Amino acid sequence: MKKYDNLVKNAAGREVPTIVNGEEHIPFKGVGKHIPTGRKHAPYIASCANYPADGNKTLANLKEALIKAGLKDGMTISTHHHFRNGDLIANQIFDIAHELGVKGLRWYPSASFPCQAGLTKYLEDGTINRIEGSMNGPLGKFASEGKMQGLGVLRSHGGRYQAVQDGEVQIDISVIAAPSADPFGNANGVDGPAACGLLGFALADSQYADKVIVVTDNIVPFPCIPWQIHGNYVDYVVKVDKVGLPEKIISGTTRITKSPDRLLIAELTAQFCDEAGLIFDGFSYQAGAGGTALSIGNYFRDILRDRKWKARFIRAGSNKYPVEMLEEGLVEYILDGQTFDLEGVRSMRENPGHVNTSPFTSYNYHGKGNFASMIDVVVLGATEVDVNFNANVVTHSDG
Amino acid sequence: MKKYDNLVKNAAGREVPTIVNGEEHIPFKGVGKHIPTGRKHAPYIASCANYPADGNKTLANLKEALIKAGLKDGMTISTHHHFRNGDLIANQIFDIAHELGVKGLRWYPSASFPCQAGLTKYLEDGTINRIEGSMNGPLGKFASEGKMQGLGVLRSHGGRYQAVQDGEVQIDISVIAAPSADPFGNANGVDGPAACGLLGFALADSQYADKVIVVTDNIVPFPCIPWQIHGNYVDYVVKVDKVGLPEKIISGTTRITKSPDRLLIAELTAQFCDEAGLIFDGFSYQAGAGGTALSIGNYFRDILRDRKWKARFIRAGSNKYPVEMLEEGLVEYILDGQTFDLEGVRSMRENPGHVNTSPFTSYNYHGKGNFASMIDVVVLGATEVDVNFNANVVTHSDG
Incomplete structure (x- = not known):
């Protein structure tokens, strides 16, 4: 598959491909000029018959959750970046994928950070085909040098929500690292040792992904309040020892300039x-x-x-x-x-x-x-x- | 159109129709026996290009909003019952529909109350074909006596959400009466003279209806916090003098039994x-x-x-x-x-x-x-x- 194809000039006067990673994309037509005509992405209908009546969706570990979620070649796996450079979960996801011999994944983070630089080895060996999401640090350098097998796609925060809502990107498995969660999957970012404030970047993922896994180091009894992520969208919950490094999630201080x-x-x-x-x-x-x-x-x-x-x-x-x-x-x-x-x-x-x-x-x-x-x-x-x-x-x- | 057709015996041993108001329905198979296989209802994709950049969606009155929303014969119009017997809006909707000569509407309230008894005249003259939702008082009596043109359908609160989510009932226009709202359509039930607490029964309607109209007597500047209903789902906002009768929305006192x-x-x-x-x-x-x-x-x-x-x-x-x-x-x-x-x-x-x-x-x-x-x-x-x-x-x- 070609990384991109069929170059045309968009409304900003730039040459852009209309085929990216084998999928059609609409070139920029000018502000407010593109009026969508279709319908939003329609997720599968779930049934309570397939979920535990006591609301306890916890599994032993992330590997079991990914296997139950049906992880396989070519899937789209999403994560969020509320933990910024203190994230500990994205690396584990792809370590597991590599261990299971899964290939050609699309990683769909809301952003990636230097703490995930180790994933370059999976970009090299084909575990991950490409990253679609902001790339900060070594991953960005890797993509800029043209080394990624697929073409990197960067979207704005709103553009990422829109792409998921409209079905342009269909997420197979979303892994939502959460500072606090209950066994039903209700989750928030305000409580727990890795508190990061909120989980808004994962909202689209929770609403539209086929399978949703919440990972936390702070399980509270139902109900986890506030429920920034609704457990009614969540398939599995995994407890880990440490979901993120607090000192890298948020800076302890914020300074105004002295210059x-x-x-x-x-x-x-x-x-x-x-x-x-x-x-x-x-x-x-x-x-x-x-x-x-x-x-x-x-x-x-x-x-x-x-x-x-x-x-x-x-x-x-x-x-x-x-x-x-x-x-x-x-x-x-x-x-x-x-x-x-x-x-x-x-x-x-x-x-x-x-x-x-x-x-x-x-x-x-x-x-x-x-x-x-x-x-x-x-x-x-x-x-x-x-x-x-x-x-x-x-x-x-x-x- | 026959009200119902094709009677079969369901898992509870009752004879039920599989065709209701011309639409197929699945008879009860036993608890947890029916596993849905399809996808959720997919609403149309909207575009900010079609909404005011300043976020002001207010229109002069409910009639203008219903006309702009495209009110026409045979549509499904939804309301909620958080105002219980103090609702002032449902009657106005169908007065307007009658005035415009619209016929054959399906009214899809989460429940109807005696304060809406006046709508029997529109059930009689064909403005409203049928009510699908709980009917308390005179409307229930009217339906029980077989006078409604279509067949009444009652759903549980959860069944109503499910029917909308799954596209079994597609709402054309939802009118959400709200105790408090901003011009963008964010709305809640905790503030304002008609405060009723919350608006949860209208959640499905806001998420899935083609057009959503918020009606309030208490417009606050953006943002209306908490936003129990998200303005991002709302098309039009209408200010009225009085959205409900507080003394009939909630009882001032609650008494334990003395018996x-x-x-x-x-x-x-x-x-x-x-x-x-x-x-x-x-x-x-x-x-x-x-x-x-x-x-x-x-x-x-x-x-x-x-x-x-x-x-x-x-x-x-x-x-x-x-x-x-x-x-x-x-x-x-x-x-x-x-x-x-x-x-x-x-x-x-x-x-x-x-x-x-x-x-x-x-x-x-x-x-x-x-x-x-x-x-x-x-x-x-x-x-x-x-x-x-x-x-x-x-x-x-x-x-």
Whole structure:
């Protein structure tokens, strides 16, 4: 099979293949130009007759769960990246696949990290055909050098949800590593030693995958509350000694920048937003987790506090700064896609106004609207921007 | 079209039709004997391109929303019954349908109530072909007398979710009356003048209907938190002056029985459960809202308090008694399908341990398990029971 075929020029003027890994893809037609006409992916109908009446779906180990889930050549296996560089489960999945002699898997993570660099050996020996998902570090380098057997496909968070919802990517087995779960499969990210805040990146996987395996090191009696993942979508539950490395899942601290030029960028950005009338009582904003973006949030905070205003919501990647604002009453809600520090996790556990979101609510373009277009101010950090406002975060020039 | 056809004897020994309102139905084969083989219903894929970027989906009135949703002859229109006998919206829907000359609708409520008795005129004139859903009061009488043009179909709460999930009933337009909503369509039942607690009976409708209309008398700025109904499933939002009559939605008070023989039944039931070893530290139970069942809950409470035990969860229909137990620390969670009094609503709004559930989590037999089989003790009130434990709540004998 060719990695890709049938190049055409898309609406952005770029040559792109319409056949990728043997499957048809639709080239970009321009913003809002592609109107889908089909129906969503329809998962198999399950029956309680095939699940234990006492709700106990636990199995002895991940290998047994993968075998029961029917792991075989060519399947699509999904994972999420809420554990970031502290994930301990993805490597185990493919060790087991290799041990069982399974070949040609598509790994469909929401993102991959350096802690999974060991999987290059399975990309080399054909256990894994390709990764479809963000690749950070050595796996990205491996793909960039053209060494992957299949073609890597990167999707945005919303694009990943959309691809699953629409059946463009059909997940055979989803393995959802969870900081806390009950034997029925209800799971969350706020409790347990590997608490990571939420599990929103795994929502599509739980809803649409044929088989869903929840792996945790913190089994609680039914019900696991909040149930960010519904056990009613889950086939098997596996208890392991350690599901992730807490110190690598979230950074203990988040620092604003001390660089004078970055602080100046932040101050000017906040001042621009203010003078442009973008900041008002009840406004909303999204700010990234980088040092400069954090500083901008602090300037927003000062403006709100001085004028006795209140932001309606902050879209986050949360950390201690939005949490302080929530607890000081300067913002009513944090709508959070991932928690970046321990304070973010604590706040999501404790504050009803700190709400977990998912790519479905926030970014899925094939929904009846989403949150992305409803935010008053979005601050995006970029390492390079051109005069037409094209931006990226993969190159860097200081000139 | 014949109301029903092709009678066969089902596994319970009853003659049942396999053709109902022109559609095939599968006769009961015995508990756990029918294993579905198909796929779930697949709703149309939407696109953000067709929804307002600012998230404001409000329309002037319900008529405009129904017209935009494409209301026409023969459609299936769904409503929920969280407002019980205080609902003000269902009547308006069919007044509009009648005014527009639409005929042959299937009304698919999760239940209908005496406040909707006026709809008999639309059953008579053919605006509504039939009701599929529980019928309480005059509508039930009308159907029982054989006057409905189509055949009435009653489903359990779980059976209703299952029928929608599996595509046996395809909802064209769902109208979700909500005590609180934002312009994007996020909605909940805990806030607003018509607060009813939760909206779980409308979950399937929001997920699977072609068009979803949220109607509320309490519009809040985005985001409406908690979002028991996701705006990402919603097409239109309509603001009305009054969505329901609070005094008929929930009773202000809940009373335990004062009847000596019923109190004795309650005491003996609790004593039986205790001596049979069904009550223990961490046990779970479900109790109905009737006076006798409430009394049993109070006996359970006394046992827990005396022995310094804690129930893990109570399945409810909640009212002030389970809420008192939650707030006293005698139970860790209330898993609640509908709130029966003001204390239930308040508690669901305030207590993180008072969790809203849905027929999906609790009763859908075509899921990967459900909660119904996981409860240690269930107390069901019945007006008549035979020596083979068949029971019903529609006949009554005191002999």
